[in-house]
Amino acid sequence: MEVLRSRNVDVGLSSRGYASVYRQFNFPGVDQDREELLTACLDRLTALKEIEEKLGKDARTEEVLEAARAAELKHSLGVPSKGDGRLDQIFKDESTHFLLRVSLAKTNEQRDFFLKTEANLLASRLGQAGSEAVLSVLKDFPDMSIEVVQRSEMVEFQVDLDAVARGPRRSPVSAGTVYYKVAFNLVPYHVAARRVLVRSGYAYVPENYLIDILVSQFRSSLSKSLADISKTSSFMARHQSFGPLLAEIQNHFYAIASEGHVKTSRFARGDLKRAELRSGDVPAGMPLCMANLMNKLKDSHHLKHGGRMQLGLFLKSCGLTMEESLSFWRDEFQKGSVASDRFDKQYAYSIRHTYGKEGRRKELSCYGCMKIINTTPGPGEHHGCPYKEFSEPRLKQSLSAIGVPAAEVAPIVSLAKENHYQLACGRTFMATNQTDPSEGAIVVTNPAEYFDRARTLRKEGATTAMDVDS
């Protein structure tokens, strides 16, 4: 068991136990009960998800910190200032932070998530600890020059300091506030916004900005650490028994959707889950165009752009969150020759883009049938409408494969031959789902609607069947 190295640092924040987070990059101990540890990790992950949700809403800093405080309280992550449980709680705090760090270092999305949510959690904690405690921690850092601005310098810069303090969106600076002189790159955000006086490479920061220095230090060391972890596997090599626990955290990363996370988007109407795609099987009820793409993806672990767009937007509309989509595509591509980091570089952007997180930030929704019919896939591409693109034998075979009864194949193929693609697709829908024949012909206009209706029918069927059973 490795020594808990944080004790001496802990002195800095005597009332709280968080200082350790900045330097503690080794796992404090391996003898913990795994179940307990996993539960604690998932509690922290849930709290972080709640912070993320607030961040996603462009909330003001104070609101985010307030949310962080609330989440910390709700999932009891806080460290009491005294009492018997204190050491245990510190231990839990460090362990969960560390394990999440190791687990969530693999992809850009997860690293970003962890970085920004942990930084806000820390900021909220430091806000409660007070600037004196912060200062004593800062003084403990190596290579950190923080000096109190001398009286003579205060007089020299009085006018300038006042001018800076009176701008908009400044925290009020009360008279007699102590100023500190720090290297300008310790407070990059304040420098960028001209919220501080900068002279000869030093920023003159009032006492109440000190927290930001600590948080930004934390961010950069955490960012570096995450990058390092993502490149090595030394932790896993040393502690192989943690593999299942880390995998479990991974699973939960996508499973824990903080409230309203999935359904807020008007573009996501379905209830498809990442887990249903995990085995690589095609979920029942998918229209032929999408089932075809799913199969091609399963076979070759790759799809060209047209295919990725057509299937990706469809899955999005069926209910996959952005994280789920990224995980789905990454996993599939990884089975082929696309490594995770190459995926992050080449493909992740366009997926985030469809979710409105990049570029012009407009969410895209599933292609309609007209668009799909009107595209012409080139060689090696599998998107487009199968009723239009497939040869007769291939169409017949595909229809049988998705469960169209033999008697129904011929009429569907003949509809397709007469260019009634949407009617053909509708007939397939009727043949594969127990629809009420009195409803008449169905014209399919959107694959996501097709799937949604098919699933609804199946669920109803299942419920009815159960009712009969019981």
Next chain:
Amino acid sequence: MATTGNPAGEFESQLRWYYSKHFPIDLFHRWLSYGDESYFPRREISFTLPGDVYLRFRSFANADELLETLKKQTPIKIDIGAVYNISPKERANVGASLVPLEKELVIDIDMTDYYDVMGDLKEGDPVDVCDRNWQYIAGAVQIVDTALREDFGFRHLLWVYSGRRGVHCWVADQGARSLSNEARSAIVSYLSVKMVSEDNAGRRIDDITNPLHPSLSRAKREVCEPLFNEFVLKDQGMMTTPQRIKQMLSFIPNPALREQLLDRLTSTSSKNWSGTDKWERVKHDLIKHSETKTADYILFHYTYPRLDVNVSRDLGHLLKGPFCVHPGTGRVCVPFRAEECEQFMPAKYAPHIENLIEDVNNVVKGQKEGEPSQYLNKAIKVFQEFVVGLEKEKAIAEEKKTHAKLSDMDRNGARDFLAV
């Protein structure tokens, strides 16, 4: 890319001549070595070859290798990128991925971003337009140079004419080279004022505060006010036509005040007012209506530096090096001193490659060296000062290190002595 009206092959042979005859390869190599032999070979140097073939991730073991390649391949543009963990050209052999470690902080200012504040001097060929509007660039250089030195404490700055319509600045202090991307972004944001444009029309810009941030009030006092009064109002005539007056007043958020001023300044009674008179009136009314910030904003809109911030933000971003020959204008990208920027006239100080050739031919015929060569030599001298400044500082730092070590040894010696 169009060359200077020559057949493509001719520009190439001119370049070959220029690289072997005039390109200051030794200084160039000394600069990018920073007194450390392992530094230069790890630097990314990219070429654009004739025909716009762009080659990234080149690197060179030493000055000779670079010069030979320049002569052989005659790149029409040499871009300088970051210093990496390994030599970029060996990335395939080593099997490690390239990680950018250091690069100078770079600043890019381009005349293209100034078109909306041009009036009488706007018309004509883009290169001429830049030459005539150079005062904007000169003002920007002065403001940025002062801020980088006084506020950020940098000392080794190289300003270079970009060959067509802008300038670059290389900040080469050790502290600048090792800045994180975050810190680079912070610096360029600090140096920028958000401008009202079509993209953000109607949104309140609160970059301008009252009182102004000290760096902005210094810029206003030292550069913006004189530039506005002399150049914007007089030479550009930005208060002469109703349309230009309307443009200037469009930044006033209060519609009543805006209309009132517009009526006043475009009526017959103010027909004989000078641009300065009109501005005084605008300023007076704005201050009377507690719109000091708006008056300042207008001043900054017309005079404050407009940086191409994306060039600065990323460690790995490439920027054209000094002493390239711009393929479109034929001008040499010469360094200049910030304090002389106002006198710098691109058409004259940045010699044309053909004039350099002619000049050398004349010297061969026994004539005295002409202006083009003199201006090139002057630029090389500026470059040399910059390189020597860096080397001196490096030497002083080394000496200090040695001293520190020695005194440490003394102290240990004393301790040993006392212990005995």
